[in-house]
Amino acid sequence: MVKVTIDDKTIEVEPGTTILSAARQIGGEVVPPAMCFYSKLPGTGGKCRTCLVEVSQGSEKDPRPMPKLVASCSTPVMDGMVVKNTTSEKVKVGRGAVVEFLLINHPLDCPVCDQAGECHLQDLGFENGGEGTRYEEEKRTFDPVDIGNKIKLHMNRCILCYRCVAVANQLTDKRVHGVLGRGEHAEISTYIEKAIDNDFSGNMIDVCPVGALTDKTFRFKSRVWFLKPMEASCECTKCSGKTVVWMFGNEIMRVTARKDQYGEVEDQDGKTGWICNDCRFEKKDISKWNIIGPRKINRHSVISQGNYTSPRQTIKKLN
Amino acid sequence: MGRRLLLEHDAVPGIETFDVYRKHGGYRSVEKALKTMSPQEVVEQVQLAGLRGRGGAGFPTGMKWSFLAKPEGVPRYLLCNADESEPGTFKDRYLMEKIPHLLIEGMITSSYALGCNLSFIYIRGEYMWILEILEKAIAEAYAKGFLGKNILGSGFDLDLRVAPGGGAYICGEETALIESLEGKRGNPRIKPPFPAVKGLWGCPTVVNNVESLAAVVPIVNDGGEEYAKIGVGKSTGTKLISACGNLARPGVYEIEMGMTVEEFIYGDDWCRGIANGKKLKAFVPGGSSVPILPHYLVTKTAAGDDRIMSYEGLSEGGFATGSMLGSGGFIVFDEDQCIVRNTWNFARFYAHESCGQCSPCREGTAWMEKVLHRLENGQGNMRDIDLLAEINKKIEGNTICPLGDAAAWPVAAAIRHFRDEFEWHVNQPIESQKRNYGLSKEISFATNI
Numbered sequence: 001m002v003k004v005t006i007d008d009k010t011i012e013v014e015p016g017t018t019i020l021s022a023a024r025q026i027g028g029e030v031v032p033p034a035m036c037f038y039s040k041l042p043g044t045g046g047k048c049r050t051c052l053v054e055v056s057q058g059s060e061k062d063p064r065p066m067p068k069l070v071a072s073c074s075t076p077v078m079d080g081m082v083v084k085n086t087t088s089e090k091v092k093v094g095r096g097a098v099v100e101f102l103l104i105n106h107p108l109d110c111p112v113c114d115q116a117g118e119c120h121l122q123d124l125g126f127e128n129g130g131e132g133t134r135y136e137e138e139k140r141t142f143d144p145v146d147i148g149n150k151i152k153l154h155m156n157r158c159i160l161c162y163r164c165v166a167v168a169n170q171l172t173d174k175r176v177h178g179v180l181g182r183g184e185h186a187e188i189s190t191y192i193e194k195a196i197d198n199d200f201s202g203n204m205i206d207v208c209p210v211g212a213l214t215d216k217t218f219r220f221k222s223r224v225w226f227l228k229p230m231e232a233s234c235e236c237t238k239c240s241g242k243t244v245v246w247m248f249g250n251e252i253m254r255v256t257a258r259k260d261q262y263g264e265v266e267d268q269d270g271k272t273g274w275i276c277n278d279c280r281f282e283k284k285d286i287s288k289w290n291i292i293g294p295r296k297i298n299r300h301s302v303i304s305q306g307n308y309t310s311p312r313q314t315i316k317k318l319n
Numbered sequence: 320m321g322r323r324l325l326l327e328h329d330a331v332p333g334i335e336t337f338d339v340y341r342k343h344g345g346y347r348s349v350e351k352a353l354k355t356m357s358p359q360e361v362v363e364q365v366q367l368a369g370l371r372g373r374g375g376a377g378f379p380t381g382m383k384w385s386f387l388a389k390p391e392g393v394p395r396y397l398l399c400n401a402d403e404s405e406p407g408t409f410k411d412r413y414l415m416e417k418i419p420h421l422l423i424e425g426m427i428t429s430s431y432a433l434g435c436n437l438s439f440i441y442i443r444g445e446y447m448w449i450l451e452i453l454e455k456a457i458a459e460a461y462a463k464g465f466l467g468k469n470i471l472g473s474g475f476d477l478d479l480r481v482a483p484g485g486g487a488y489i490c491g492e493e494t495a496l497i498e499s500l501e502g503k504r505g506n507p508r509i510k511p512p513f514p515a516v517k518g519l520w521g522c523p524t525v526v527n528n529v530e531s532l533a534a535v536v537p538i539v540n541d542g543g544e545e546y547a548k549i550g551v552g553k554s555t556g557t558k559l560i561s562a563c564g565n566l567a568r569p570g571v572y573e574i575e576m577g578m579t580v581e582e583f584i585y586g587d588d589w590c591r592g593i594a595n596g597k598k599l600k601a602f603v604p605g606g607s608s609v610p611i612l613p614h615y616l617v618t619k620t621a622a623g624d625d626r627i628m629s630y631e632g633l634s635e636g637g638f639a640t641g642s643m644l645g646s647g648g649f650i651v652f653d654e655d656q657c658i659v660r661n662t663w664n665f666a667r668f669y670a671h672e673s674c675g676q677c678s679p680c681r682e683g684t685a686w687m688e689k690v691l692h693r694l695e696n697g698q699g700n701m702r703d704i705d706l707l708a709e710i711n712k713k714i715e716g717n718t719i720c721p722l723g724d725a726a727a728w729p730v731a732a733a734i735r736h737f738r739d740e741f742e743w744h745v746n747q748p749i750e751s752q753k754r755n756y757g758l759s760k761e762i763s764f765a766t767n768i
Contacts (some may be wrong), residue, residue, distance in 0.1 A: 045509070047677050048677070093713075097679065097714075098679060101686075137690075137693075140685075159678065160675060160681065182674055183673035184675065
């Protein structure tokens, strides 16, 4: 076991653990935000640079600080390492810079974007962004395209985290899409539209941190904070069948996998709980689901507004 | 003229053929290394020589070799980085075009030192004719028994292959080069692990520049100590400089480290001054990615000493008043060149060549390019100059690979040293389209060049 200190909190972790997962083991404020890293998809991380942290002491043996900010999601901890996240001014400046870069080409279409309310970029911008933009140039734009008949790609909103590319590489049987082009003009795409046809491609919607990949069966149906997330299960031969159904009254508006506080799909029965396209797109009838109970959502999330506690219950608590 | 170790015979007719090259002392280092030295001794000689990587970063080659992991039963690879795409750098092209056997000889000796049985030359896609030259030379070396199985009866096997890239600048970054060679998209990998531990196909790999590998030949021939006698301080040996821009005699020169910049630009054996009798305005010593220096810091350092051509000499004064030797792409600007336009041109190159993987570089380089384009075309304002300075501070150090730094440094340096010219573009938008700013005011009282 190696000892690592993050923002004055010390923890012992397995050798080879990254700084980010050590921070997640501590939990709370010390966890750096991550837009591209996804612990369930090997090979992701290191790209978005939002998880940059300062290493003020490399290790017990070699106490020199690291010269640059490092990506906490891909840097393994050393024994005696001292990491500064929220306590470092350099990190604040660096992370603010990354947020500014991510937002310069990102459209301000949150009012019509389906991801609004559960968007990681919104959270990140709220926590680390500036109040205005200094970008006066024209934003780069792409036309929205269909990836398969159930998924819509809005490349304008994409932050090129490569998570969906990892899904395509690791979960689906054929490599269905990737990155075309280079630099600012790089885009997620398929060579042939609507060519995606396999059982697990829908998971790229779940891993997308922004509204670039959206569910065509749910697009423009409802804002997520009007919906009630309920844990549900069904008999499914392809996947675990353990999902969250998002309900409006008695109607199922959409189905997603069960995600944890970092927006990552939770493990079900010892395996990552990816869900198949049948469960996600086809089963919109309540009779097909066994509703277990309300899904716990962070109290501060906009989604929990008006869901669990009725105003009357709140007043009761106050009394 | 100083001593020439690499380009000694570049003018000999037919030197690209095996027989002529052999007649002029070629492949001696292979014979010497394979017959009389152990691999470890070759590494020691390179360490003793103090050879520093000639690709730009200047990392000691011997130290890089000593980091190579040597697990049992796992192959090791030596890759030659011939993806020379930096604007202003064309030294490797000249070397490979003229004396392909020198590179091959260096690679055989280096592969022997590192225990590699399969080595690659990764060459940029635009150098297709050089690919043919190299393949022809490699075929000759195979025929003469210097490549293949059991070289010179020593029991050492080596296969050497040339692999062309698609012409992306980013593939000159060593991990992107490895990705590209594996047949993937040329995106730099996230380090650690470093290639010395996990490189090509997950095996320990060393990536060296063409010139570094060629320099192994004289080191083995004459001994590391002899090589280290040339040069000054930690900058040992000779360096190929590709001089271009407004020089009377541009070209590829081999210099001994430690000569003065003044002699190199104005000396009769070298560049013979600025073309058309004009005055020097600025120079970039090591390819487009290093900071630009104004005329009053070219021949003298800020402290008033002569500026010398070496890793330390050119970086004298840090980034405030110095630059870097880089890859040796020496670009000289005369008084008629526009620094704003040049900076925009460099920024455009980096925006085009950014791989698009990490956000600061992908968005930042394109943003800088757009702002500089506006400034150059007389549509900028004073705020833009500060904005540029801030953007490049935010890119620098926050990216996966050094391309972000390489894009940020020239812009930062141009603003640092030529702010008056940027301001002139803002204040005189119409005039700045018609004529050039010329030399900055400081020349009248700085030095008489």
